[in-house]
Amino acid sequence: MRVWRNISELGAGLWTTLRQLGRTSTVSYPEEPLNLPPRWRGRPVLTRDPDGDERCVACQLCSAVCPTRCIELQAGERPDTRRYPLTFRINFSRCIYCGLCEEACPTLAIQLLDEFAFSKEHHADFIYEKEALLIDGTGKHPHYNFYRHSGVALQDKDKGEGINEKTPVNVRSNLP
Amino acid sequence: MKHVFFLDGQEIPFIPGQNVLEAAIAAGKNQQIPYFCFHPALGSLGACRQCAVKMYAHDSKHPPRITMACLLPASDGLQLVTLEDDVHTEHREIIELLMTNHPLDCPVCDEGGQCHLQDMTVQTGHSVRHYSGPKRTYRNQDLGPLVYQEMNRCITCYRCVRFYQDAAQGEDFGVFGSRNRVSFGRLEDGPLESPFSGNLVEVCPTGVFTDKVFRHDYVRVWDLQQGPSVCPHCAVGCNTTPGARLGTLRRIRNRIRPEINGHFLCDRGRYAFPYVTANSRPLQPRLMGETTRQDAVLRQLASRLEEGRSGFLGSPREDLQSNLGLFALADCLHAPFAAVTSSWAEALAQQCLALPQAPSLQEVAAADRIVVIGDLDSIAPMAGFAVRQALRQGARLTVLASSRTELAQKGDYRPLRPSALRDQVAQLADDPCLQGGRFPVLLATAETLGPSGLYALRKTLEKLPANARAGAFVNRPNLFGAAYFAADGHTERLQQALRQRKINHLLCLGADPLGEDWGAGTWRTLAPGLDGLTLLDMVDSETARSAEALIPVAAFPERAGLFVNYEGRIQAFSPVYRREALVLHSAVQGSGFPEAAGGLKHPIGPPPPLFWLGRLAEMLHLHEAWQKRLDFYLHFLCPERPDPEGPGVLLPDTIRARFEIAAVPATRTVTPEQWELDIFRWYGGETLADTADELHSLAPARGLRVHPDVQAVAATLHGPCGDLQLPVIACAEMVQGVIAIDQEGFAELGLYPGDPVEVSWEQRQ
Structure with missing residues (x-):
């Protein structure tokens, strides 16, 4: 009995091995592209809103939440008071791709997309400035535009023209 | 007896008269009671309905009820609860109500991170808005x-x-x-x-x-x-x-x-x-107008000082140690030293220092009879603020000034020419405006009142009840510290030495003797006798532009130091930050792993004056003697070093008493027909403040302010050091016969407030 059981278990193991014959799960990266899962956390980028303007409003929540302090930015202000990052710097030799910045971002500007393998000769070359970070697209969220929901007025959006807003009140009215 | 009430079973101490919320915040228990409209300085209103607590009555007859902590006077043994469900519900629902129309602005709102509303919303646990309708805008x-x-x-x-x-x-x-x-x-x-x-x-x-x-x-x-x-x-x-x-x-x-x-x-x-951060701020040493290195300018300066023909000029704008450092260096070199730029300003400083202990602003706010002399708001706005707090408590305010200032509109206003101020101040002791008061306080703007007026103020104070106090204000942070070691007549001696060619070089610290400082007119006439002028300063000024060598110094938030305020309170400040430049590529040579987000930071800011003076003393082989003298003077003035976080240390009265014997200042007589000068200032005007663009954009136009009776478009004033032509600005608030001009104007004319002046009016075409 014992001999028979040993042989059957041996056979089962062999069958598992034989079953894999003909299947190829190894990809010869980098010649072949990878099929990355949708929630893959690659290199962070800055995206644009559906209108083509940059999404980042320089609220500095990403740099606050970053556990490795690899994000540094300075806020700037356009004439119509719209905030934008004057400088935005990520040091990828410190970044650990944890995705906390993406979670913290209230405007869906910073997103971890699919680029994950990049190498440089010097550490200093890993410091990416805003020009290298900002992409021409909306990333994973094609429709969201923070300023349509926010209450501030901009050049192309007056008070009361945002989503779910009433027209501005007349403070000089004394009607009940 | 210790008074306590109970909040969730914990003892909270209170002072009788406090309300529950005030006592809870003071005891650090504000985590339990959220609030909005209460402010420690503004009091309670009960408008926001947020600070609900549940009060259990002492007897068993009344059921417990929810009430507002900010409107509930604290009383002994009061039993309050916040940890019950109905209190939580109240907190949560009120904040949801307040948040109904609040926009989704936090990412672009500057208050984010220091927002009371954010804190309270998180504290009460309101995270989902149930209201989905449109928001008010x-x-x-x-x-x-x-x-x-x-x-x-x-x-x-x-x-x-x-x-x-x-x-x-x-x-x-x-x-x-x-x-x-x-x-x-x-x-x-x-x-x-x-x-x-x-x-x-x-x-x-x-x-x-x-x-x-x-x-x-x-x-x-x-x-x-x-x-x-x-x-x-x-x-x-x-x-x-x-x-x-x-x-x-x-x-x-x-x-x-x-x-x-x-x-x-x-x-x-x-x-x-x-x-x-002004673009005009000097950051690199300059020698003959050319940017140069630290050691080059120091070598030049050391060779100048070695000649032994240098004078030293301190400044009430600089901090105590820097002035003492300069004074110690002058002392080591046996060179003349002055702390202020004119004999008039010196007399002013001495009379300010001779006044007995001035009231703190907290005490001013508690006064019930206040006399304000001059435009206090424009010299020391916070002193004016303290007067307003006293007014709210029912104090009686009398304002003696040559123009109807904002403060004058809130009390009894006595329009007076500057020359009449002194006599009026001398008679204040018997004046009805101070009678019947518990705590009379006299506040003067030193420049308007002048040295003789301040002397009269001191004499008046002696006649008033013992608890009467007086304070004199200037718009310099450290007049009271800078002038302590300056001997009698020091400015005159320095100018005399320059006139007699005993000195041909001047080392100035934070002073602007050729620009807008008092007595600048005299200095301009003396300037040709100067072979070279070296300036240590943090702002660009007339003197900085014409100086042979300009040595930049760290601004006040960039260094440590001591200021002596108007009441003789020595306060320390500590360095808050360093100027720095970003060096991205130093990461390559460094440890291999870059610091912080964007590479290393490299400090670039100019060093404080004491560093420069120390280096100078080293180059002159005087460092030990200099350091010893500096330590001695510093120990003499403040034996115990104040803590930057603390309330500061008051100067001992014995040091004050040195100035009580100062010479009685000369008084000027002005006939009623003559035009009299007074100083015009505004609340944002001050040497450092003038380079702040946003604030300066509010500055009133430069001109000569007179009563609208004068029908002229412009006028030329004639002073001993030069003429000054200015447009006329009719000002209904002014007293007739008085002309108000800014400090630059006084510097150009070589005159002082209260002086008579020759005017030629240019009539309307």
Whole structure:
């Protein structure tokens, strides 16, 4: 009995091995592209809103939440008071791709997309400035535009023209 | 006897008269009671309904009830509870109500990170808005270059209007509208007129009022480097908290100091800081107008000093140690030293120092008879603020001035020519305006009153009851520290040495003898006798432009130091940040793993004056003697070093007494037919503050202010050191026969406030 059981278990193991014959799960990266899962956390980028303007409003929540302090930015202000990052710097030799910045971002500007393998000769070359970070697209969220929901007025959006807003009140009215 | 009540079973101590919320906040228990409209300096209102607590009655007859902690006077043995469900429900529902129309602005709101509304919302656990209807919106007002309004964010706590109308007694800001359309602002767009408008930013618990200057160069508060500092813009010495980031100063906030500024700060203190980042600020040593290296300029200066023909000029604008360092160096070299630029200013300083212990602003706010001499608001706005607090308590205010200032409109105004001020002050002891008071206080602007007026003030004070106090204010942070070691007649001796060619080089520290300092006219006539002038300063000035060598020094938030304020309070300030440059590629040579986000930071800021003076003493082989003298003087003036976080140390009376024997200042006689000069200032005007663009954009036009009786478009004033032509600005508030001009004008003419002046009017064409 014992001999028979040993042989059957041996056979089962062999069958598992034989079953894999003909299947190829190894990809010869980098010649072949990878099929990355949708929630893959690659290199962070800055995206644009559906209108083509940059999404980042320089609220500095990403740099606050970053556990490795690899994000540094300075806020700037356009004439119509719209905030934008004057400088935005990520040091990828410190970044650990944890995705906390993406979670913290209230405007869906910073997103971890699919680029994950990049190498440089010097550490200093890993410091990416805003020009290298900002992409021409909306990333994973094609429709969201923070300023349509926010209450501030901009050049192309007056008070009361945002989503779910009433027209501005007349403070000089004394009607009940 | 210790008074306590119980909050959730914990003992909370209180002082009788306090309300429950005040005592709970003082005991650090504010985590249990959220609140909005209560402010320690503005009191309770009960408008927001947020600070609910459940009160259990002493007897068993009444059921427990929910009440507002800010309106409930604390009493012994009171049993209060916040940990029950109905209290939580109240807290949560009220904040949800307040948040109904609050916009989704936090990412672009400057208040984010220091927002009371954010804190309270998180504290009460309100995270999901049940209301999904459209939100109310407002149009914003343009409130000038200092305060930014975003009215959508308002939760109608009324703190702003309580501050602006009640505490600051401003008249151009209020509440408008009815029901849920209530709005806070001005009647129409325009800059806020009060010199305390910047406090709206701190008082507002949400982001309705935010700092417009900070807005242009914004960082989140959690990224700011902050530290204890003292305001360098007038003699009051308010405590401040500068905030810096990446080597640049971004903003100034108030630091609570009950004895001096309490919870507030004037606009000069808050918005004058951009002198630190001004493009005109000298950052590199300059020799003959060319940028050079530190050692080159030091070698040049050392060779100058070795010649032994140098004079030393300190400044009431610089801190105590730097002045003492300069004085010690002068002492080692047996060279003449002066702390102020003219004999008049010297007499003024001596008379200020000879006054007995001045009242702190906290004491001023508690006075019941106040006499203000001159335009106090424009010299030391926070002193004017303390007077307003006394007025709220029912104090009687008398203002003696040559123009009807804002403060004068709030009390009895006696229009007086500057020359009449002295006589009036001398008779104040028998004046009805001080009779019947418990605690009379006299506050003078030193420059308007002049040395002889300050002497009269001291004599008057001797006749008044023992608890009467007097204070004299200047717009220099350290007049009281700089002048202590200057001997009698020191300025005259320095100028005499220059006239007699005993010296041909002047080492100045933070002074502007060729520009706008007192007596600049005399210095200009002496300038040809100067072979070279070396200046250590942090702002660009007339003197800096014509100096042979210019040595930049660290600005006040960049270094440690001591200021002596108008009451003789020695206050320390500590370095808050360093100027630094970003060096991205140093990461390659460094440890291999880069520091921080964007590479290493490399300090580039200029060193403080003491560093330069120390190096100079080293090059002259005097370092040991210099250090010994400096330590001795410093120990003499302040045996115990004040702590930057503490309330400072008062100068001992024995040191004050040195000046009581100072010579009686000469008095000038002015006939009624003659035109008399008075000084015109505005609340934001001061040497450092003048380089702050946003604040300076509010400055009134330069001109010669006279009563509208004078029908002229311009006038030329004739003084001993030169003529001055200025446009005439008719000013209905002025007393007839008085001409008010700015300090630059006085410097050009070589005259002083209260002097008679020759005028030629240019009539309308």
